[in-house]
Amino acid sequence: MLDGRSMIRRRAGLRLWLSAGWLALLCLAALLAPWVAPKDPLAQDLFLGRLPPFWVAGAEPGYWLGTDSLGRDVLSRIIHGARVALMVALIAGTITCLIGATLGLLAGFLRGWVDMAISRLIDIWMAFPPVLFSILLIAVLGPGLISIIIAIVVIDWTRFARVVRAEAMAQGAMDYVASARVAGRGRIGTMIREILPNVLPTIVVLLTLEMGIAVIVEAILSFVNLSISTDDPTWGGMIAEGRTSIHQAWWVLVFPLITLFLTVLSFSQLGEGLKDRFDPVLR
Amino acid sequence: MAILRLLAIRLFTTLVTLSGVAVIVFFVIRVVPGNPIAMMLPPGATDEDIARLSALYGLDQPLVTQFGIWVAGVVQGDFGTSITTRQPVLDLVLGRLPATLELSIMALVMAVILGGAAALTGTRFRGGRTEGAIDVANGMALSVPDFLWGLVLILLFGVLLPLFHISGRVTPSLELPFTTDFYLFESLIRLRFDLWADIVSHMFMPALALAIPLAAIIGQLLKQSLKETMNLDYVTLARTKGYGETRVILREALRNAALPTLTLVGVQFTFLIGGTVIIERLFSYEGLGNMAIDAVINRDLPLIQGIVLLFALIFTVVNLIVDLLYAVLNPRLRHA
Amino acid sequence: MTFLSIRNLSVRLKKGPPLLRRVSLDVAAGEVRGLVGESGAGKSMIGKAVLGILPPSVEVTGGEILLDGTDLLRLPPAERRRRIGATCALIPQDPLTALNPSHRIGPQITDRLVDILGWTRADATARARDLLAEVQIPDPDRVLRAYPHELSGGMRQRILIASAFAAEPKLIVADEPTTALDVTVQKQILKLIAGMQARHGTALLFVTHDLGVVSKVCQRLSVLYSGMVVEDSSVTDFFAAPRHAYSAALLAATPKYTDPAAGLLPVPDAVIDAVRAEVAAHDRGAA
Numbered sequence: 049m050l051d052g053r054s055m056i057r058r059r060a061g062l063r064l065w066l067s068a069g070w071l072a073l074l075c076l077a078a079l080l081a082p083w084v085a086p087k088d089p090l091a092q093d094l095f096l097g098r099l100p101p102f103w104v105a106g107a108e109p110g111y112w113l114g115t116d117s118l119g120r121d122v123l124s125r126i127i128h129g130a131r132v133a134l135m136v137a138l139i140a141g142t143i144t145c146l147i148g149a150t151l152g153l154l155a156g157f158l159r160g161w162v163d164m165a166i167s168r169l170i171d172i173w174m175a176f177p178p179v180l181f182s183i184l185l186i187a188v189l190g191p192g193l194i195s196i197i198i199a200i201v202v203i204d205w206t207r208f209a210r211v212v213r214a215e216a217m218a219q220g221a222m223d224y225v226a227s228a229r230v231a232g233r234g235r236i237g238t239m240i241r242e243i244l245p246n247v248l249p250t251i252v253v254l255l256t257l258e259m260g261i262a263v264i265v266e267a268i269l270s271f272v273n274l275s276i277s278t279d280d281p282t283w284g285g286m287i288a289e290g291r292t293s294i295h296q297a298w299w300v301l302v303f304p305l306i307t308l309f310l311t312v313l314s315f316s317q318l319g320e321g322l323k324d325r326f327d328p329v330l331r
Numbered sequence: 332m333a334i335l336r337l338l339a340i341r342l343f344t345t346l347v348t349l350s351g352v353a354v355i356v357f358f359v360i361r362v363v364p365g366n367p368i369a370m371m372l373p374p375g376a377t378d379e380d381i382a383r384l385s386a387l388y389g390l391d392q393p394l395v396t397q398f399g400i401w402v403a404g405v406v407q408g409d410f411g412t413s414i415t416t417r418q419p420v421l422d423l424v425l426g427r428l429p430a431t432l433e434l435s436i437m438a439l440v441m442a443v444i445l446g447g448a449a450a451l452t453g454t455r456f457r458g459g460r461t462e463g464a465i466d467v468a469n470g471m472a473l474s475v476p477d478f479l480w481g482l483v484l485i486l487l488f489g490v491l492l493p494l495f496h497i498s499g500r501v502t503p504s505l506e507l508p509f510t511t512d513f514y515l516f517e518s519l520i521r522l523r524f525d526l527w528a529d530i531v532s533h534m535f536m537p538a539l540a541l542a543i544p545l546a547a548i549i550g551q552l553l554k555q556s557l558k559e560t561m562n563l564d565y566v567t568l569a570r571t572k573g574y575g576e577t578r579v580i581l582r583e584a585l586r587n588a589a590l591p592t593l594t595l596v597g598v599q600f601t602f603l604i605g606g607t608v609i610i611e612r613l614f615s616y617e618g619l620g621n622m623a624i625d626a627v628i629n630r631d632l633p634l635i636q637g638i639v640l641l642f643a644l645i646f647t648v649v650n651l652i653v654d655l656l657y658a659v660l661n662p663r664l665r666h667a
Numbered sequence: 668m669t670f671l672s673i674r675n676l677s678v679r680l681k682k683g684p685p686l687l688r689r690v691s692l693d694v695a696a697g698e699v700r701g702l703v704g705e706s707g708a709g710k711s712m713i714g715k716a717v718l719g720i721l722p723p724s725v726e727v728t729g730g731e732i733l734l735d736g737t738d739l740l741r742l743p744p745a746e747r748r749r750r751i752g753a754t755c756a757l758i759p760q761d762p763l764t765a766l767n768p769s770h771r772i773g774p775q776i777t778d779r780l781v782d783i784l785g786w787t788r789a790d791a792t793a794r795a796r797d798l799l800a801e802v803q804i805p806d807p808d809r810v811l812r813a814y815p816h817e818l819s820g821g822m823r824q825r826i827l828i829a830s831a832f833a834a835e836p837k838l839i840v841a842d843e844p845t846t847a848l849d850v851t852v853q854k855q856i857l858k859l860i861a862g863m864q865a866r867h868g869t870a871l872l873f874v875t876h877d878l879g880v881v882s883k884v885c886q887r888l889s890v891l892y893s894g895m896v897v898e899d900s901s902v903t904d905f906f907a908a909p910r911h912a913y914s915a916a917l918l919a920a921t922p923k924y925t926d927p928a929a930g931l932l933p934v935p936d937a938v939i940d941a942v943r944a945e946v947a948a949h950d951r952g953a954a
Contacts, residue, residue, distance in 0.1 A: 090476075136506070176355075178602075178605065179602075179605030179606070179608055179642070183608070183623055183627055183635065183638075183639060184356065184359055184360070184635070184639060186627055186631065187360065187626075187627045187632075187635050188359055188360065191628075211608065260474075264476050264478065266481070267478070268478050268609050271478075271609075271612075272609070272612055272624050272628075273615075273628065274624075274628065275629065287482065289486070291613070292481075294485065294486075294489070294490055294497075295490065298486070298490060299484070301486070305479070305482050305483070305486070308479065309475065309479055309483070312474070312476070312479065313471075313474050313475060314476055316473075316474035316475075318472060319471070320474075341901065383714045383754075399829060458723060460766060486695040539939045563762040563764060564759055564760075564765040564770075565764065565765050565766055567720050567759070567768075567776075568719075568757055568759055568765050568827075570719070570720050571719070571720055571750075571751060571752065571756065571757045572756075572778065572782075572783065573748050573750075573752015573753060573779060573782075573783040574747050574748070574752070574778040574782070574783075575745060583767055586769045586770060587767070587769050660769075661769075665838060
């Protein structure tokens with residue numbers, strides 16, 4: 049029976065592999081940036097300003113995706129920009145995940161006053177619109193990479209805490225947990241050995257989605273010039289520059305945009321794909 | 332009666348929330364490292380200059396005193412003076428509010444139309460390829476945030492196929508006869524369709540960028556809800572009366588299916604309003620959000636304070652409206 | 668004169684097992700036919716097929732549904748809907764879910780009259796008021812303005828009955844109309860349906876699993892097993908001497924009002940095996 053449903057299933061598998069492939073490629077590029085980038089991302093050459101990409105007339109060999117108004121190589125800047133993007137994704141995502149998941153796990157498994165306290169905290173957080181929160185935080189902390197990471201962690205830990213709490217609560221009610229307790233395992237021991245492995249798939253899915261969010265937050269803040277302040281290449285910064293010269297040199301905007309688009313899409317599709325994979329555990 | 336009581340309760344909680352936000356905002360902002368006064372003065376200003384200016388803005392007082400002064404001012408409608416422009420915060424903020432309101436409402440209308448159309452089409456042709464295609468499009472629209480859709484739109488309809496303006500709120504050379512800042516609305520009232528077209532052409536892409544993710548959410552939720560409703564007995568009964576599928580969806584299912592979607596759309600609409608901050612920046616649209624980013628970059632504390640409070644006010648009012656709308660549309664609540 | 672004639676109707680789950688196996692039955696104008704069988708025997712499916720409300724997961728694989736001489740299955744969908752809407756109606760099983768919670772009662776009774784039959788709103792409302800009075804609802808004007816959640820289950824079932832008779836249909840399908848109701852209300856509703864049917868002279872296809880109900884309201888009945896009609900006889904003949912072994916067992920399994928102490932006999936395994944063999948033989952014959 050080959051109906052729409054099985055088509056979508058198969059496409060889901062493909063989607064997972066394409067997303068993972070793109071992200072793996074990006075990680076490699078970021079790690080090996082100094083060796084794989086064809087040019088120095090900071091080197092300016094005003095005589096080579098606004099060169100078009102390789103297939104357009106007037107292109108200069110070696111500058112595959114063209115240059116910006118200062119003559120900097122777009123491809124090299126994208127590759128180096130991946131370092132900032134993935135660093136924020138990894139660091140902000142992991143810290144958010146650790147804090148949020150730990151609190152959620154504690155609340156969901158220990159219940160009682162711990163749950164009361166953490167749940168109230170989540171409620172208060174949810175009442176505060178995230179955009180206001182980030183404006184305030186960046187205003188207070190000042191621009192910069194560290195501020196961005198702190199802002200993401202402070203705002204988004206509730207995403208993990210809410211879901212993990214519910215999941216841990218459901219798992220805690222199951223028989224195997226009771227039998228582990230009967231077998232003489234302590235509360236924290238039971239939580240780490242019995243509950244955590246069962247909640248892990250959910251955490252992995254949330255982490256993947258969170259990384260996508262971190263990438264876009266970093267891009268937005270570097271777009272409005274509130275991210276790292278030096279000349280270091282960031283996708284958001286490149287997009288901001290490309291936005292101003294869009295009619296003269298579209299490629300300065302288009303290539304970082306495509307990269308960012310694919311990256312954000314990949315994180316989210318990877319998360320959704322993993323969610324489907326883990327389906328029986330998640331439901 | 333039930334609605335009046337609901338209204339009273341909600342007005343009270345709104346007030347509590349707003350006061351909470353005001354307190355938090357005030358104190359959080361005062362722990363800013365670095366002296367904003369120093370940034371206002373030309374290089375080479377003396378410590379005395381800084382002290383004088385600090386006194387002028389009340390920044391030399393203890394925190395609690397500053398808070399008292401600020402609250403007293405707020406109650407009288409005085410939100411302080413912007414450090415960068417030296418104009419009253421209230422004037423600045425109210426001057427920009429109409430632009431952001433018009434943008435948000437236009438985006439909401441677009442989202443409801445797009446999402447509603449997707450949900451209705453998907454329900455009408457459920458189980459087929461059309462529904463599959465709508466699901467895929469919804470998934471895409473949800474995975475990518477408004478900021479990126481804005482950039483994609485700029486490329487598509489600003490550069491590749493230049494149909495719309497990509498920056499500003501109106502063409503600067505135009506003569507504006509307006510007395511309010513609600514340009515979109517006032518141009519219609521004054522029957523100046525030339526101006527109206529120009530304003531819509533400026534608003535179209537930012538509004539669409541904001542609308543796309545919300546449209547996807549509406550599309551998904553409403554379709555889900557419609558499909559469930561279409562299996563209910565009263566829908567089946569309506570079919571035996573001789574009505575066609577489209578008519579059954581619109582008349583029997585839509586209203587009942589829309590109720591659960593409505594509350595979620597309310598929450599999502601506040602996210603949309605939050606999104607105006609970056610989208611206005613992207614399209615150089617002179618609204619509150621654009622002003623907020625400038626204020627953060629310039630560390631203009633009184634202005635940030637005013638904008639954040641205003642946003643909080645908008646969010647709570649939106650939630651209030653959604654609750655009331657829900658009560659009005661649901662006959663069970665209306666008569667309870 | 669036959670109003671509804673079903674000839675060799677076969678329905679199955681899409682690419683799945685058959686649900687109706689070459690079902691044939693007639694309903695004369697003004698006649699009441701009972702459809703009985705265990706749950707899953709396909710009795711509701713027949714009513715749904717006639718009214719064109721089969722779920723999307725099933726398909727008709729053969730046969731004819733002749734309504735006043737015209738095969739519904741050969742009509743274009745819009746024409747089929749219009750014809751069914753103008754001449755047939757449904758009394759649904761569960762009155763609590765069969766009224767739209769966000770519309771007032773009035774329009775739910777009059778909508779077909781106005782939209783499909785082209786009455787004026789005033790005429791339709793007057794008609795609805797008369798019908799509510801006929802089903803013994805006090806204060807019809809208040810009820811017409813009420814929302815469903817303001818009314819009791821029994822009231823709602825009366826409204827649904829009134830609504831079914833609104834357009835003076837030739838045929839009404841009653842799909843277990845008393846199953847969801849209180850035992851005390853069941854009897855009143857049953858009496859109401861029977862009385863309305865007699866006064867209006869409407870043909871009735873009465874789906875039920877309760878032979879006691881059949882003996883009270885029906886003239887003829889069809890017994891179904893696994894989507895196959897195993898017996899088609901008049902009610903008097905059936906209760907005197909059922910012809911098929913399965914129907915006899917079904918009758919024996921029904922509590923007797925005359926002798927409640929007699930106890931219930933389950934349908935014997937041997938009878939089930941025999942009727943299953945019959946179904947299998949029928950499938951082979953059809954293939």
